[in-house]
Amino acid sequence: MDKLPKIALPVIIGFILVIILISKSAITINSGEAGVLYKTFGGGVVTDEPPLGEGFQIVAPWNKVFIYEVRQQEVFEKMNVLSSNGLDIKLDASVWFEPKREFLGKLHQEKGEQYAQRVLLPAIRSAARSVVGRYTPEQLYSSKRDAIQHEIFEESKKIVEDQYIQLNDILVRDVTLPPTIKEAIERKLKQEQESLEYEFRLVTAQKEAEKVRIEAQGKADANQILSASLTDKILQDKGIDATIKLSESPNSKIIVIGSGDSGLPLILGNQ
Structure with missing residues (x-):
């Protein structure tokens, strides 16, 4: 077997080094992510350029890329x-929150990868203490849930x-009161409901009586x-009209003349 040419060995070594260099320089940024470039010999974190986008990226092997999720995220507190x-x-x-993409370099430089724990959650705790401190337990339990959510x-x-x-939104999932306070509030709300029902029945009965x-x-x-309009003359006339109509009937009948000047006939018939 012939010996390899002298130039072959350096070429092979160089090829291997290129492969290693490319593997160290190639970075894939997934969907919903962005990369912050850190230049080891060029001033550190890059803040005056857009972050690296999705897909395959080539960077110098001596630099670093910090990957951030830039889609909406959720934390429970x-x-x-x-x-x-x-x-x-x-x-x-x-x-619900997400980092501001255009300021991702600043976020990394000033807050770091744990920015949610260092900045976001302490801010929410502070706001929640301030807002809840304005309301009574009864308001928190019943009517003011949406209000405190919006204010926080x-x-x-x-x-x-x-x-x-x-910050996209904050959803208050549950408000838990001390058991004794919760029971007292529920009793009070039940009594108020019963009182409202009684008032409703009373008003309904009053309206029905008025009707x-x-x-x-x-x-x-x-x-x-009607009584005021029915004079003796009108009654006499109506009686005469009724008598005439009955007398014209083909059915056999007996007519009895009433007593007095204004007496009306009484008609008796077998039909």
Whole structure:
């Protein structure tokens, strides 16, 4: 077997080095991610250029790329806060957020990869303590759930808006009160509901009684008007008309003349 030419060995070594270099320089950024470039010999974190996008990227082997998820993310947070009267309230919330893509380099440089734990969640805890402290346990349990959710979101958003984080929404999943307080509130709400039902039945009965009274008054007024209009002359005329119609009937009958000047005939028949 002939010996390899002297140039072959350096070529093979060079080829191997190129492969190693490419493998160290090639980076694949997945869907929903972006990369922050760190130049070891060029000033550190790149903040004045857009982050590296999805797909296959080639960087110098001595540089580094830090991968961030830039799609919407969710974290769950359980908090202990105090109500306006000092009672301990447990609050469960879901937080929807994402890093601001155009400031990803700044976020990495100033906050780091743990930015959610270092910046976002402390801001939400602070806002929740501030908001919940304005309400009583009864308000938190019943009517003000949507209000506190909106207020916590707005206050948290103000805190993180200049921290390169985009806060999309905060959802309050559960508000847990001390058992004794919860039972007292439920009893009170039940009593209020029963009171409202009683008032409704009372108003309904009053309306029904008023309706019957109006109908009775209407009938009485109608009868009074009718009685006032039925004079003796009118009654006599109507009696005469009825007698004439009956006398014209083919059925056999007996006519009895009433007594007095204005007496009306009485007609008796076998049919």
